Amino acid sequence: MTRKTIHDVARAAGVAIKTVSRVLNDEPNVRPETRARVLAAAEMLQFQPSLSARSLAGRRSYLIGLVYENPSANYLVELQHGAMARCRQEKFRLFVHQCSGRGEELTRDVIGLIDQTHVDGLVVSPPLSESAHLIEALDQRGLPFVRIAPNDLKHVSPYVDMDDEGAAREMTEHLIECGHRRIGFIIGHPNHFASSLRLRGFRAALERHQIAFDPACVKQGYFVFESGLEAGRELLTLPDPPTAVFASNDDMAAGVLLAAHELAIPVPQRLSVAGFDDTYIARIVWPRLTTVHQPSYDLAFSATDLLLQSLKSGDAPKTARLPYKLIRRESTAPPAP
Amino acid sequence: MTRKTIHDVARAAGVAIKTVSRVLNDEPNVRPETRARVLAAAEMLQFQPSLSARSLAGRRSYLIGLVYENPSANYLVELQHGAMARCRQEKFRLFVHQCSGRGEELTRDVIGLIDQTHVDGLVVSPPLSESAHLIEALDQRGLPFVRIAPNDLKHVSPYVDMDDEGAAREMTEHLIECGHRRIGFIIGHPNHFASSLRLRGFRAALERHQIAFDPACVKQGYFVFESGLEAGRELLTLPDPPTAVFASNDDMAAGVLLAAHELAIPVPQRLSVAGFDDTYIARIVWPRLTTVHQPSYDLAFSATDLLLQSLKSGDAPKTARLPYKLIRRESTAPPAP
């Protein structure tokens, strides 16, 4: 059962390999009936063009890379599947690549990926999308790439993002409207630009409602469960503890929930907890989390879409801002009287 | 900044390209000093061999495929990273591929992946590792593959697994030793062979301790949270509800936890809940889950290792059985008096 080649198809269809190539690549200048004959032959032989041959001969590999660092599993899988789904529509394949290192080492790692695999372009997820060193190297390399949730919006490369600041502001206002005045906040990982945007949104809501910002109510977290647990413990054992805590992602919010349970503080009766992202865990913890739905799948799908478009047209880069959505569940409520 | 080729390296080192090729592939018959010269030149030029060229010219692509269907995010990411880690050690790259369809359609999907990407071998995760149609097609194709947790242990291809039955038996005995006599069980997805193994282990423990098996206490689940929630509600509203529930994975156990919370049944005081897998969620729900640690990362690492070995040697296939571990946390305790 040896692999069929373009020659087999050409022979079966009674044409030259160039014609087969034309049909397969949807190039013009093939008579409809010739095209049909080639297609039939390819179908009959179950022909699959060799990616390596295409990649070596042509200037395109039909391969796209998705690079990431160390996001939470749920977020990562959504990114992957969003990007894969878009690739599949165009017969592209996706290389997912977990990067290592920072700065120069990171850049070397990614450039190595590019040189070895000949990917046509890259989808760069946060926080890699914020690495100035990497972005510069990619620029210099001339390889098309699209960033997800970047920090530098003035850069020429396409990107997709959501309004992190607005979403955080809206969530904070939800808590304020519930009647909370003393609200704790857990900042995300310092390497993620989104962290500062979410903090900014939180502060903006306080200001708008003329609630004083109390630094004691703000803790640094790292987007992981344990950091939320720890911050939660600290906040809830404050002399004057907050009646609500807004964590910058769901994992940390789950940590706050556990801290509350440990301290036998009922949620939401005596404490409201809000998260961010609306990942799987927001729906499986108890009580289920009020959170901001971040469209991770769509962000990746859309980023891949922009990448594919720019590969086709070489056009001016575009951007896309995707909508978020406040999801109210059982973890938030008015404070106890 | 055009890509460096083997010719550039050959020129810089003053040798023929064949010699560069030898050095890069660790072939014998190169004088140490020649080798050193080539290595230095490659390093200086930051040379990265083209995967497509290697793949097209040689019989190896240095590419491995990890195929999966639709596992939970945490499990999937562990598999991916385990396989990637082993690949990286050998300068292989990993293609992760989410399969679609069943039976013939599935097979076509995977064969398409093979034909297009020229992967050297496949790591086949459950439940694909149980698809007779796929396995047969792979056999016929002559492509090396390693199965994770297969159902057919007599097949000649290598596999890795863990003792699902023994683990389930041990967990059930833990509950029995706590003093539980009426124990609910939630079966995993019917397409997964592990589901029946875990059920078998559960029943074996009951028998061993002469506890009657009550079909009313056993519910069918599908390895997803919602199915655990539903099964949990049914079990806990039984006229004579169980004092402990053993779910075949953590996601479903989290569902049982939520059902208990809804019904205001304190865990573990009035209900013990046990899971299986020890994924991330086991540590973030409340109370944290007593569960079986399934070595997913290691399973994938080990599967990839077997695959790489068989690619090198063409040797007789091997198998590996990895150890599991009972993890006791706060969700299980003796029943209320």
Place this chain on the structure above:
DNA sequence: CTGAAAGCGCTTACAG
């Protein structure tokens, strides 16, 4: 609208 030739960057099979 169609095709014959050259070449992508490597490895294989062979020669020395």
Place this chain on the structure above:
DNA sequence: CTGAAAGCGCTTACAG
């Protein structure tokens, strides 16, 4: 121990 030639399966650039 080292190298010159042929070829992997496609696409590019060109010719008709």
